[in-house]
Amino acid sequence: MVSQKGKIVSILFGGLSLIIITLLLLDLIFGSVNIPFEKVFAILAGNEVKTSWNYIVLNFRLPKALTAIFVGAGLSVTGLMMQTLFRNPLAGPFVLGISSGASLGVALMVMASAIVPAFFGVVSAFLGNWALVVAAVAGASLVFLLVALASIRISDSVSLLIIGIMFGSITGAIVNILQYFSEPEQIQSFIVWTFGSLAGVTWVEMQVMGPIVFAGLILAFFLIKPMDALLLGENYARGVGISVNKTRIAVIISTALIAGTLTAFTGPIAFVGVAVPHIARSIFRTASHKVLMPAVVLIGAAIMLICDIFSQLPGNQNTLPINSVTALFGGPVVIWVIMRSRNVKASFGG
Secondary structure: OHHHHHHHHHHHHHHHHHHHHHHHHHHHHOOOOOOOOOHHHHOOOOOOOOOHHHHHHHHHHHHHHHHHHHHHHHHHHHHHHHHHHHOOOOOOOOOOHHHHHHHHHHHHHHHOOOOOOEEEEEEHHHHHHHHHHHHHHHHHHHHHHHHHHHHHHOOHHHHHHHHHHHHHHHHHHHHHHHHHHHHHHHHHHHHHHOOOOOOOHHHHHHHHHHHHHHHHHHHHHOOOHHHHOOOOHHHHHOOOOOOHHHHHHHHHHHHHHHHHHHHHHHHOOOHHHHHHHHHHHHHHHHOHHHHHHHHHHHHHHHHHHHHHHHHHOOOOOOOOOOHEEEEHHHHHHHHHHHOOOOOOHHHHHH
């Protein structure tokens, strides 16, 4: 027999699913080109409505909306795992320096071509449109390997967190040095990448990004039981037979797959990974990952779709940087969630 709390959770999940479907349709409708609601349905049904409209919906807005869902779900799940692993309510998917590693890779590809043109210039020309993606993956992978090696030697999660932050600081320093010696045009190109964008992912790139992020999410859901045990401390987790080191490495791998891949294809997108877990805890009133994992997937996807709709400035040719929209939309929400709790710990642990 399903308990009253279980019924409420099911209703919330159903409501969030309907909200995501509605937001997905709205994201396909709104934009610089106004396409009637019924025409969007006709296009999705496979009908040829108008060549330009079909192209806009199927080759631009639909992959962008699906990218928003992947970003919202993926970063929210990694943020939840980081907050649990480090028992820190301000931890997010990028605390291990993986995003900074991706930024370093892009910075080398964009700005170091003027310093070492014989290498980076040739590589950039050879990779073409995939240059930034490959550079970001390489940078994120390098930092991931360093953090993974550190996690094998270090048993303390707090020390691992500090090492991740230091990796981020080192890569950030290298990026600053590259900016100092680069031309204004190259610096501008790099800064534009750091704004984040959902619109650059094509169907071809989606075939690469989607499976990797999905694999990371599957791994994260297999970690639900160990994550619940870690909420009560590492000693308790060891006492019930959970291997803390293996769990930590699995969390790092999942985070690297999700956050590293999403950063490579969309740029670093802030706020979502830190904020959504708090919003989920506030709505569902629980710290159980069995509920929170699917909850952050749905809430994160919904929030990113909302941010994408607002970023398009419906009826206007301009598009706002997605990072600015996520911060403006989500910052007040996070402040409200934390202030209505008795303290930060309450919003973290439920």
